[in-house]
Amino acid sequence: MSENTEYSFFGDVCKSFDKAAKFTKWDKGILEQIKACNAVFRMRFPVKMDDGRIEVIEAYRVQHSHHKAPCKGGIRFAAEVNQDEVMALASLMTYKCAIVNVPFGGAKGGIKINPRKYSAYELEKITRRYTSELVKKNFIGPGTDVPAPDYGTGEREMAWIVDTYTTLKPGEIDGLGCVTGKPITQGGVRGRREATGMGVFFGVREVCSNDDVMKNLGLTTGILGKKVIVQGLGNVGYHSGIYFQDAGAKIVGIAEYEGAIYNPEGMDVDEVFQHRKSTGSILNFPGAQNIEKSTAALEMECDILIPAALENVINEENANRIKAKIIGEAANGPITPEADEILNAKGTLVIPDMFLNAGGVTVSYFEWLKNLSHVRYGRLEKRFTENLNSHILSQMEVLSGKQVSPSEREFIMHGPDEISLVHSGLEETMISATREVMETWKSHHNIPDMRTAAYVVAINKVATSYAELGIFP
Ligand code: GLU
Secondary structure: OOOOOOOOHHHHHHHHHHHHHOOOOOOHHHHHHHHOOOEEEEEEEEEEOOOOOEEEEEEEEEEOOOOOOOEEEEEEEOOOOOHHHHHHHHHHHHHHHHHOOOOOEEEEEEEOOOHHHOOHHHHHHHHHHHHHHHHHOOOOEOOOEEEEEOOOOOHHHHHHHHHHHHHHOOOOOOHHHHOOOOOHHHOOOOOOOOHHHHHHHHHHHHHHOOHHHHHHHOOOOOOOOOEEEEEOOOHHHHHHHHHHHHOOOEEEEEEEOOEEEEOOOOOOHHHHHHHHHHHOOOOOOOOOEEEOOHHHHHHOOOOEEEEOOOOOOEOOOOHHHOOOOEEEOOOOOOEOHHHHHHHHHHOOEEEOHHHHOOHHHHHHHHHHHHHHHOOOOOOOOHHHHHHHHHHHHHHHHHHHOOOOOHHHHHHHHOOOOHHHHHHHHHHHHHHHHHHHHHHHHHHOOOOOOHHHHHHHHHHHHHHHHHHHHOOOO
């Protein structure tokens, strides 16, 4: 959204916050402190482009909450970036981290550029200069503020950030922990790339395993056979789609900015991805119907809709036409508060962004811990556990006189390596967070929807933490 319209994304987040705050016991002052953005850094810096022209780049880093250190949140590259949007996204990070018990304050960064319009060399210069600006103002560091990927950024940009930071801060022993989402060779952790999509899947699966909730929606329990539409085939949308597909769901629709495709019989996410890669467009996928207007795909027949691109795609205008019974918010803020009201009145179940897409930051937390401990997960215990399991198994075979099959042997012996630990840590986190939000929702009869329940959980955790710090006696 552009800055000169009346619309405020941060205003929307505050509205949802206020709606939930009524269900908590905290006094007005504490609530105001939680809601406010603690620090906003707006910068402009010049970068020389490949053709010799100098462009002035507009960028932001917002630290929403210092109730825990460091602050944490991604950096997005998008032409629509503005201060209001970064403030809203930084606030969502605070609440998200609180719900999944990741001990960070919320932050977000944004650079107002369309990355498709720049060469790799120009993007590198912009990213490195942005990092230097953050260093100058102490807005980055393993103990202060730790960025990560977001819309329009990925491992490559994170590698530039860590390289710039460690160059400017030689000898800082925990320097690698200044940013997460790095390539493995630069201190990244296995499992970060698929983390958000996988977390979305775990969260939706947990909701779908609740008999009462599914009965109310007129759906059968479980993911098997559910019809799913995914909007956005970027990192989050692609991986969510893959996990739903692997669990037996049918991916009936996929939308991207150039258009959408629909096939009621289901499509293979990987094949669609390859098709887009080779033809440059999602359209004309064999067996699927083309939908020229990308947003129209959101309104097609399905059980579960996964908006995994940008904010506000479901608004007052189209909310009434959404047919999905469940919407899993993989993107940040895909539904406006007005649309939320319409969907709730219709009985659509919205699983809110605020914890559903927390898989990314959860695994970022694991990456940061790995950087601070300077050791890969599983390095110490993997071999030990395998030897022990092998010994236990042999003893059982001797005592029982029977042998397990080779595939079972392999499974039982397998010691914890990094990817298994990260995936199981993520699964545990998403299941517990989803249950906590659902229990809060169930236990307060007046809480109207799951988003409000999620805010209540977040507010209670952040407020408790402030109270325990003694800031509010
Ligand atoms: N950008 C992601 C988010 O919005 C990840 C943030 C992080 O890993 O710090 O949650």
